[in-house]
Amino acid sequence: MERRQIYNLNVRGKRGNIVQVYPAVEYDFIPNDLEITSGSLVHMQWTGSNTHNNGNPGGDGQTGDAGEGKGGSDRSNIVQTRNAIENYPLPFDESTLFTNAKIHWMPNEYDGYLPEDLAISMASSGYYQCKAAATCAGQSVQNKNQVNNLLDNAPASNPGALIEPAVGEYHYISTRNNNFSNRSQKGKLMVKEK
Structure with a gap:
């Protein structure tokens, strides 16, 4: 069996703006700039909460949980963008991160x-x-109610997927944690030839 390097692509941070989350950080991908060689694997996954509490007392930061979606909820997702400055996903037929990846x-x-x-x-x-x-029977787009655009009805945590991305440069965002009150949650994956 061939040995492979596996990289964990996860989410870190806390719900709220930079003042509310201090001394933590706002949502971010970790690592947010990942460089690997071809043949390496990436496990994309994250954890979240339905009972996040940034109430009184505020500790080092201020109280409140500025952000999108239902108060007290943490959510993330990953969609590909054209480059690092864009804030909206590519249509699937233009994306390459998942279309060119091998699912393990x-x-x-x-x-x-x-x-x-x-x-x-x-x-x-x-x-x-x-x-x-x-x-996938009851877990498909055809068999479930529509997902909320703020992911409120989506799971807080996601065991994700283990993929082997193709050589290339990929930019991605979380669509929920990407607005005026919160730093945009963006990342980059660079896969170089071995």
Whole structure:
């Protein structure tokens, strides 16, 4: 069996603006600038909460939980962008991060995962596992209610996926944690030829 280097791509930080989260940080990908060589694997995953509390007393920071979505909830997702300065996702047919990646593992061992399923799972924070009911039954876009645009009905945590990305440069964001009151949650993955 060939040995592979596995990199963990996760989320760190706390809900709120920079003053409210002090001495922690606002949501961020960790690492937010990941450089790997071809053949390496990336495990994209994160944890969150439905009971985050930035109430009184505020500790070192101020009270409050500025941000998107239901108060007290942490959510993240990953969608590809064209470059580091854009704040909206690429359409799936223009994206390459997931379409060119080889899927090594996803949390539910269904047969026939496609790159589109991976992109849907990452974009919905695991609310959907795939597009077609034939692939993953009750966890598909066809069989579940619509995911909330702020991910309020999505899981707080996501075991993610283990992928082998193709050589290239990829930029991505979390669509929920990306507005005027919070620093944009962005990341970059560079895959170089071995």
